[in-house]
Amino acid sequence: MTSPLHAQHYADCAASLRAVVTASDLIAEKTYRLRLHAPEIASQIVPGQFVMIRLDGFNDPLIGRALAVYRVVANGDQPPEELEVVYIAKGKLTTRLARIQIGQHIGIWGPLGNGFPTVECEHLIMAAGGIGQTPFLALGSEALGRESFPGRTSGYAARATLLYGVRSASLAAGLDDFAAAGIDLDLCTDDGSLGTQALVPDRLATLLAAPDRAASTRVVCCGPEIMMERVAEVCAAAGVPCTVSLETPMACGIGICFSCVAKVRQADGEWDYKRTCVEGPVFDAASVVW
Structure with missing residues (x-):
């Protein structure tokens, strides 16, 4: 019998290793965009x-940094051997990371957390x-059937759109990558320098x-909390399912420090604290107590 204290996405199968940097590009x-052999x-x-x-050789910051996986890279039909992450250089760790050289090593552990649901939809x-x-x-690549991942279906959406907002055009990252994957782009900027x-x-x-609007539309969301809260409200008003990926700051990433808890509503209507790194980061937007 499974323990009621055991979360589905504990890091039981996570690997911890020193990965070699194979590419680092300003995008x-x-x-x-950082590529690692892992x-x-x-x-x-x-x-x-x-x-x-x-980062190897640094104790400040002492804790690690959580980064969503942007893409995995395979050689032909072989299983993927490399992964990419995308980040903004603004803190101690990420500023140092931006200066890293090809061939250097980085401490990395994962995969961590849960993933987005694979639910069929038109859009x-x-x-x-x-x-x-x-x-x-x-x-988006998985949803359109261009890429597959272990234990999951692919090709479950007829169309995928990235609705992407930044302060100014200079901050819009990876647009060519999304376009090459067949994902539509709908861009917003605060200053009007790109898109709407x-x-x-x-x-x-x-x-x-x-x-x-497609009869079957689903929304997934990630970004600043105030934006996600408002997106959740818009989807609720329109009767559209919405899933969010929380960006709660983390320390351990494996559920032992309880620094990344979020209020999540239970089936009985009451809320409880859930660890973003273990029970999340992906939650039904309607269950999050903003």
Whole structure:
């Protein structure tokens, strides 16, 4: 009998290793795409899961940093051996990470957390703000049947759209990657320098109110909490299912420190604290107590 204290996504099968850096590219203002050779993790991970990374030789910061997996990279028909993460260089760890050289090693452990659900729909809208687009390249590729992941179905959406908002055009990262995967782009900027001058929740409300909206539409969301809360409200008002990936700060990533708890509503209507790193980071938006 399974213990009631055992969460489905404990890091029982996670690997911890020193991964070799194989590429590091600047893809937007202060935004980098980092590729790591980590076959033990790349071959297991699914869209929505994350890894924790820590730089060798540094004790400040002492704890690791959680980063969503952006893409896995395979050689032909072989299982994936490399994975990519995308981050903005603004803190101690990420600023140092931006200076890392090809061939250096990074401490990494994962895969961690749960993944996005694979639910058939006509239109999958992936709403992202800031750096929240990072888990959606893999998800969109899977949804359109262009990529498959262990233990999951693929090709469950007829269309996938990245609804992506940033402050200014210089911060929009990975647009070519999403376009190459066949994912539609609907872009928003605060200053109007790219796409529509609008906030993501407002643009989403417009899309969901359109007369030609697909009968079966699902929304997934990642970004600043205030944006996710508003996206959840828009989806609830439109009667559209919404799933969010929380960006709660983490320390351990494996459920032992309880620093990343979020209020999540239970089946009886009461809420309880859930660890974003173990029971999440992906939750039904309607269950999150914002």
